[in-house]
Amino acid sequence: MRASTVLLNSIVLIQLFAAQIDAKGSKSPWQTFSGDAPLVIARGGFSGLFPDSSIDAYNFAMQTSVAGAVLCCDVQLTKDGHGVSFPDLKLNNASNIGDIYPNRQKSYPVNGVTTQGWFTIDFSLRDLNNVSCKYL
Numbered sequence: 001m002r003a004s005t006v007l008l009n010s011i012v013l014i015q016l017f018a019a020q021i022d023a024k025g026s027k028s029p030w031q032t033f034s035g036d037a038p039l040v041i042a043r044g045g046f047s048g049l050f051p052d053s054s055i056d057a058y059n060f061a062m063q064t065s066v067a068g069a070v071l072c073c074d075v076q077l078t079k080d081g082h083g084v085s086f087p088d089l090k091l092n093n094a095s096n097i098g099d100i101y102p103n104r105q106k107s108y109p110v111n112g113v114t115t116q117g118w119f120t121i122d123f124s125l126r127d128l129n130n131v132s133c134k135y136l
Contacts, residue, residue, distance in 0.1 A: 040068075058071055076121075078120050078124055079122060080125055084128060089120075097131050100131055
């Protein structure tokens with residue numbers, strides 16, 4: 001190992017231990033490094049009750065969450081350059097796209113593997129207006 005790597009790792013470990021010692025001595029009920037309340041981060045909205053990454057899932061998560069909650073979403077680009085919130089590269093994994101456009105399936109190399117499905121880059125935002133999310 002190079003000396004600079006060892007030095008950097010040592011500095012990081014010292015900082016982590018110092019923050020942990022500070023948190024243990026804190027009067028705060030929150031066992032975070034700062035003593036502040038932890039952030040609430042929802043990925044995909046309120047999945048399990050609504051389809052993942054759907055507008056209903058995000059709206060419900062915001063209505064029922066604590067103030068300052070953070071929503072994290074996956075964004076896929078359409079053929080015409082619009083971003084849509086969708087949990088997967090392949091639209092057929094979480095939507096009814098195959099029912100709407102049965103003959104528009106394509107194949108692309110994904111991480112070195114030829115993958116077949118319906119991909120957002122093959123559809124315009126207008127094309128996707130008739131497509132609905134479904135439960136995973």
